[in-house]
Amino acid sequence: MLIEIYKSLLQFFGKQYWWPAETKDEIIIGAILTQNTSWHNVEKAIFNLKKEGFCSLCKIREIPLEDIQQLIKPAGFYKQKSVYLKEIARFFENFDENTDTLQFRKMLLNVKGIGFETADSILLYAFSRPVFVIDAYTIRLLKRKKLFESSKYEEVQSFFMQNLPKDVELFKEYHALIVKLAKTYCRKNPYCTECPIKCA
Structure with a gap:
């Protein structure tokens, strides 16, 4: 399911090229x-x-x-x-x-x-180390999709890292896509009917 969500987000939003920094x-x-x-x-x-x-x-x-x-x-x-x-x-x-x-x-x-x-x-x-970054947006997404109930950082992180390939570029892009989703559709007051992963 996590990979399907990633693919849906990537197809809908495209690459995010995050983190926007020069050094x-x-x-x-x-x-x-x-x-x-x-x-x-x-x-x-x-x-x-x-x-x-x-x-x-x-x-x-x-x-x-x-x-x-x-x-x-x-x-x-x-x-x-x-x-x-x-x-x-x-x-x-x-x-x-x-x-x-x-x-x-x-x-x-x-x-x-x-x-x-x-x-x-x-x-x-x-440093391009393979660790998945968890934030409030990630936890919100998991709860709304009923994929994972815990809000504890390291438990949520383990859920992602155990169910995804250990790929730095995938981790970077996935995290950025979740942020994009949270800012556009999966807000505190969500736009669920327009969400690109409502059927994922």
């Missing part, structure tokens, strides 16, 4: 900034960082916290997110990219401000 650092920074806000607001903050030449982990490590706060204000929660950006920038300063995925994930989850969704977004989109 690995930009993906990592974006993964922090997108916490509790819309991508539209993140884009404004990213634009500010790029304009000043600060959209890299190296620059984030160097510039004062107050400067980061001013630049990322559009993304909301700018005081705590500036601290998170400093923490993740320090984490990657001497990081060995050959670290295996499980250990890499555990290390990320020990960084201040990094939860499951943020860690897995970094793993999947910045």
